[in-house]
Amino acid sequence: MTCAAEIGGVAICLQLLSGLPYRLLIPLAVLGLAVSSWVLPFKWIERVFGYLGLCLLVFAVAAIKLHPRWSQVAHGFVPGSHSGGSLLVYLYFVVVLLGAAMTPYEVYFYSSGVVEDRWGHKDLGLNKVTAIIGYALGGFLSFALMIVAGVLFLPRGISPQFLGTPALAAEHVFGQVGLVLALVGILFAVGGAAIETSFAGAYNLAQFFGWRWGKKERPANASRFTLSWLMIFALALLVVLTGFDPVKLTEYSVIFSVVALPLTYLPILLVANDRAYMGAEVNGRLANFLGVLYFILILVIAVAAIPLMLLTKGGAGMSKVTDVDIALSILDHQLVDGDGQNCGKVDDLEIAGLDGDSPEVAQILVGGNAWRFRGLLGRLAARLSGSAVHVPWSEVRSVTSVVTLKRPATELRLNRGDARWGRLVGKVPGSR
Amino acid sequence: MRLSELLNREVVTESGERLGRVHDVRGELVGGRLRVIGLVAGRRGILERYGVGTHGSGGPSQAKVHGHPILPWERVVRVGSEVVVRDSDARR
Numbered sequence: 341m342t343c344a345a346e347i348g349g350v351a352i353c354l355q356l357l358s359g360l361p362y363r364l365l366i367p368l369a370v371l372g373l374a375v376s377s378w379v380l381p382f383k384w385i386e387r388v389f390g391y392l393g394l395c396l397l398v399f400a401v402a403a404i405k406l407h408p409r410w411s412q413v414a415h416g417f418v419p420g421s422h423s424g425g426s427l428l429v430y431l432y433f434v435v436v437l438l439g440a441a442m443t444p445y446e447v448y449f450y451s452s453g454v455v456e457d458r459w460g461h462k463d464l465g466l467n468k469v470t471a472i473i474g475y476a477l478g479g480f481l482s483f484a485l486m487i488v489a490g491v492l493f494l495p496r497g498i499s500p501q502f503l504g505t506p507a508l509a510a511e512h513v514f515g516q517v518g519l520v521l522a523l524v525g526i527l528f529a530v531g532g533a534a535i536e537t538s539f540a541g542a543y544n545l546a547q548f549f550g551w552r553w554g555k556k557e558r559p560a561n562a563s564r565f566t567l568s569w570l571m572i573f574a575l576a577l578l579v580v581l582t583g584f585d586p587v588k589l590t591e592y593s594v595i596f597s598v599v600a601l602p603l604t605y606l607p608i609l610l611v612a613n614d615r616a617y618m619g620a621e622v623n624g625r626l627a628n629f630l631g632v633l634y635f636i637l638i639l640v641i642a643v644a645a646i647p648l649m650l651l652t653k654g655g656a657g658m659s660k661v662t663d664v665d666i667a668l669s670i671l672d673h674q675l676v677d678g679d680g681q682n683c684g685k686v687d688d689l690e691i692a693g694l695d696g697d698s699p700e701v702a703q704i705l706v707g708g709n710a711w712r713f714r715g716l717l718g719r720l721a722a723r724l725s726g727s728a729v730h731v732p733w734s735e736v737r738s739v740t741s742v743v744t745l746k747r748p749a750t751e752l753r754l755n756r757g758d759a760r761w762g763r764l765v766g767k768v769p770g771s772r
Numbered sequence: 773m774r775l776s777e778l779l780n781r782e783v784v785t786e787s788g789e790r791l792g793r794v795h796d797v798r799g800e801l802v803g804g805r806l807r808v809i810g811l812v813a814g815r816r817g818i819l820e821r822y823g824v825g826t827h828g829s830g831g832p833s834q835a836k837v838h839g840h841p842i843l844p845w846e847r848v849v850r851v852g853s854e855v856v857v858r859d860s861d862a863r864r
Contacts, residue, residue: 653804662801665812667779670799689775691797691808694851701799701806705774713776733806 342445342593343541343572344579346534347373348586353527355679356504357520362679362748363581369531370577374570377535382456382555389532395525396481399506402513403484406491413487432648435641436591439598441478442638445540447604452543456554464621504680538576542568583747585678585737591654598645601638609635664739666701674742675706675731675754683749687711687728704731704743706754729753773851783813783843783855791843794855798842810842811855 350369355362380388419430459467488509507526510518539555546553546565553565560566580586609631612623623631664670670686677683687710692702710728711718729752737746749755765771775797783791796812847857 663809664799664801664806665796666775666799666806666808667796671775691773691775691778694773694778694808697845699808699845701775701808713774734804736804736806739801739806 341579341589342443342597343534343537343576344584345586345590345593346530346537347573347576348580348589349530350527350534351580352504352586353523353530356507357523357527366580367577370573373531373534373538374573376531377538377569378559382453385532385535385555386453389528389535392528393525393532395521396529398510398514398518398521398525399481399488400484402510402518403487403491405513406488406509408487408491413490416486416490428648429652431644432652432654435598435645435648436594437482438638438641439594439601439645441475441482442601443594443597444600444604445537445597447608448540448543449536452540452547452554456556461621534573534576538569538572541572542566583678583751585746588654592649595645595649598638599642602635602642605635605638670739670743675704676742676744677749677752677754678737678745678747679749681749681755683745683752683754684729686743688713690730701733703733704736705729706731707757729756778851778855781851781853781855783811783857785857785859786849787859789859791857808845810844811848812842813855 347366347369350373351362351365354360354365354369358365376388377385419427454463454467485506489506492509492512493505504523507519507522510522512518514521542565543553545551545568546562549564551564552562554562557565579589609623609628611617612631613628615622666689671689673686674682675684675686684706686704687707688705689701690703690705691699693699705728708725708728709722711725712722731745731752731754735745735747735752737744745752750759778797779794781794783794785791792814794811794813797808798810798812800807800809843857847860849856849858
């Protein structure tokens with residue numbers, strides 16, 4: 341599931357960089373990642389994806405150049421301050437952020453990578469530096485992303501729910517160079533994470549069953565290990581092709597990873613206390629105190645993760661009631677499909693149950709004769725147009741400054757005009 | 773019925789008092805549904821239609837709403853060529 345979310349993320353980045361259709365780019369993303377994993381030695385996988393992922397530092401510079409009010413940044417630490425006053429939604433995002441920072445696959449990949457790199461006693465210092473700088477850098481970048489979102493998007497009522505939206509913050513500050521740096525950074529950070537996830541799964545399987553494993557082995561010699569990571573990519577491909585929103589998939593995968601976290605960290609804590617494995621490097625009192633404290637923390641968030649997800653409907657805060665004036669906030673507003681593409685306007689809304697106690701909006705009407713009650717010009721336009729497209733309200737994911745749908749426009753029969761006229765415009769040289 | 777059919781209809785009480793026209797419908801977004809909870813009626817708010825003088829930033833938890841009281845849906849008796857509402861001072 342985690343690998344599927346990451347592959348979806350890679351495909352979205354490729355779509356934003358190339359303009360090609362998302363669904364075409366999903367298999368290309370998997371192919372690219374699989375070929376990189378096959379061809380590149382372990383060290384080079386780490387270097388290529390790690391160094392290019394550092395392009396994400398553009399967000400750190402953007403966060404500073406946006407001159408946030410640091411008192412407001414500090415206010416963001418107050419529970420409930422930026423989630424419509426809902427403490428539960430705040431706590432849900434705390435759990436998701438902590439979970440994303442310490443997902444179990446990172447532990448499996450890192451520890452197996454140490455074996456791949458043949459680290460020994462002399463590398464303990466390097467290990468400490470890597471862990472401290474690596475985690476600090478990840479936390480620093482997460483913090484920078486939240487600051488740019490808070491400064492740039494929050495006051496405008498924009499919910500950065502698409503992977504490409506935060507990249508616009510870099511463009512806002514640095515222009516096109518910033519946008520490209522942000523997208524390349526996201527592409528390689530998420531692509532590297534996809535490789536780590538598939539390898540972590542293969543490491544787990546191989547080590548559990550006692551197979552030969554590692555990139556240090558020729559693929560044919562460690563054939564079951566090789567087949568394992570290839571199969572993980574293939575299964576992830578199938579999950580992404582179902583069309584499930586990769587951003588939601590990421591949230592769910594993080595939440596379920598959080599539940600598994602104690603099962604990952606307890607064995608590490610136990611082994612760290614076992615002199616038979618650790619020799620002179622066995623945990624001291626301070627390390628154990630911190631280790632137990634850390635374990636209690638992850639135990640608490642593991643227990644809280646699923647109830648918080650259910651209570652807050654995945655952080656959407658949908659249980660929270662929001663009043664909205666429909667003509668003012670929804671009618672004539674932009675419709676955006678599940679792939680983030682504009683796909684028409686809310687031209688009218690069908691309200692059901694007006695003769696009862698609890699009427700509700702049942703459908704959105706788009707185009708065609710949806711304009712027929714909208715004045716003289718509307719009646720004229722409706723006569724010249726075909727039938728309106730009816731989109732059930734249950735297809736709406738969110739209402740912000742735009743109305744975002746759950747599925748791609750084509751599945752809802754929207755955006756047919758572009759396809760129809762595209763056949764004509766496409767004949768003009770240079771139009772494709 | 774479509775929203776655009778409902779907009780601009782005259783609102784009258786059962787005793788015949790004219791309260792103005794419907795210029796918006798107050799909804800409640802909860803659990804992925806959009807329930808109608810009242811009517812925004814009164815003097816026409818042309819500027820309000822374009823967001824002038826309204827409340828809320830338009831964000832996820834800050835939807836734009838008109839700045840004056842609404843007629844709760846419980847007061848609506850029937851929706852015909854006019855919207856008839858119960859006589860009451862219980863406007864909120």
